[in-house]
Amino acid sequence: MPKAKRLTAASVERISPPKAARAEHFDAIVPGLALRVTERGSKSWSVLYRLDGRLRRLTIGSYPRIDLTKARKAAREALELVDRGDDPKLARDQTREEAAERRANTVGALADEFVERYAMKRNRAWQETERSLKLHVLPKLADRPLDTVTRADVTRLLDPIMDRGQHGSANRTLAVTRKMFGWAIERGYLENNPAANVKKPGKIVERDRVLTDVELQTIWSAAEATDTPFAVMVKFLLVTAQRRGETSRLRWEHLDLDADEPIWWIPGDETKSGRSHEVPLSPLAVRLLQACPRWKGPFVFTTTGGVRPISGFSKSKRRLDDRIAEARIPDWRLHDLRRTAGTGMAKLAFSNEIIGRVMNHAESGVTRIYSRYSRPEEKRAALDAWAGHLETILGMRDADNVVSMEGRG
Numbered sequence: 001m002p003k004a005k006r007l008t009a010a011s012v013e014r015i016s017p018p019k020a021a022r023a024e025h026f027d028a029i030v031p032g033l034a035l036r037v038t039e040r041g042s043k044s045w046s047v048l049y050r051l052d053g054r055l056r057r058l059t060i061g062s063y064p065r066i067d068l069t070k071a072r073k074a075a076r077e078a079l080e081l082v083d084r085g086d087d088p089k090l091a092r093d094q095t096r097e098e099a100a101e102r103r104a105n106t107v108g109a110l111a112d113e114f115v116e117r118y119a120m121k122r123n124r125a126w127q128e129t130e131r132s133l134k135l136h137v138l139p140k141l142a143d144r145p146l147d148t149v150t151r152a153d154v155t156r157l158l159d160p161i162m163d164r165g166q167h168g169s170a171n172r173t174l175a176v177t178r179k180m181f182g183w184a185i186e187r188g189y190l191e192n193n194p195a196a197n198v199k200k201p202g203k204i205v206e207r208d209r210v211l212t213d214v215e216l217q218t219i220w221s222a223a224e225a226t227d228t229p230f231a232v233m234v235k236f237l238l239v240t241a242q243r244r245g246e247t248s249r250l251r252w253e254h255l256d257l258d259a260d261e262p263i264w265w266i267p268g269d270e271t272k273s274g275r276s277h278e279v280p281l282s283p284l285a286v287r288l289l290q291a292c293p294r295w296k297g298p299f300v301f302t303t304t305g306g307v308r309p310i311s312g313f314s315k316s317k318r319r320l321d322d323r324i325a326e327a328r329i330p331d332w333r334l335h336d337l338r339r340t341a342g343t344g345m346a347k348l349a350f351s352n353e354i355i356g357r358v359m360n361h362a363e364s365g366v367t368r369i370y371s372r373y374s375r376p377e378e379k380r381a382a383l384d385a386w387a388g389h390l391e392t393i394l395g396m397r398d399a400d401n402v403v404s405m406e407g408r409g
Helices: 009-014 068-083 088-104 107-122 126-141 151-163 167-186 213-226 229-240 244-248 283-290 313-323 334-347 352-359 365-370 376-393
Strands: 022-026 033-038 043-051 054-063 263-266 277-280
Touching (some): 054 088, 068 088, 229 334, 283 376, 334 376, 352 376
Antiparallel strands (some): 033 043
């Protein structure tokens, strides 16, 4: 063992890397404390001690994260254990195991496992589940042991969301929290669900907002001016009447744009209903897709070169709303585009059954069991007619060629 010398904060800072391998500098104040320096200049602390006749080493940590004062303190504590006949390395490992066990029993650890093992595998919109947990639950409960969370804690999570008037978000947060704790009970992590008897805090009023032709013109113009992947997706949502989540995850491999009758096929594991779905693409929809850049990644609407689908809808919509601020379109949401398209097809004299097929609505009873025919020709006719109406109000074709919807019930 090299000769020890009195280390100081300044001398530790000044020690230069060795020309080769590594060097150790021992402290004369605390016997056994060593600063190891590599040829690349990295420095770390350890303490050498002898137990049961064997020389052993306990790593303390890296410098400068651990300075000289902290290193001496840690070394003294380790040597005190040696004096009592205990191995400080075993004691540290046991402490780490106990800390890891405590972390494993917290809400934060449960949330990570719940998202990875349950939500990602069974919920196509698992990102929304993860977002609710990170935004509303984990900031307050991440470090709490599972068996200490009470019904009052869950209620207090929801209060600030309700205070902001976000009733739907509060209800979703409660649903996610209740499901997560229920899953913990199934796995034997918990005996009782603290969210089980918490009532939905928000009263949801079903929206019936249908955008007018003038509003559609304004939104389309703003999207044209913005010219972002989100803006193109907004136009595509309006033209195809499909759900936001399924549309945002659109992949090139699920499109056939060169066929006589272009189609978008959505596999069952991508749809809300769990049923595969074919969306006939109108000429307008095809033009929108053909204008999108083809990245190496599989996704059509993307800001990451196709590697991941588009996200951050709230921020992107706010930017779009900034473009249409002067038009003062009241309280419009992305889902209103789908509702407006469905209403538009009804005004163009298409039946509710055909519109339901276009939008992949759930079926019931005998229809669900026996009617497997998806009515592709009727679906294409409805979407073509709706796209034709859009082209007319947007000035893309002569109004004399398309039936107008204005003033029809």
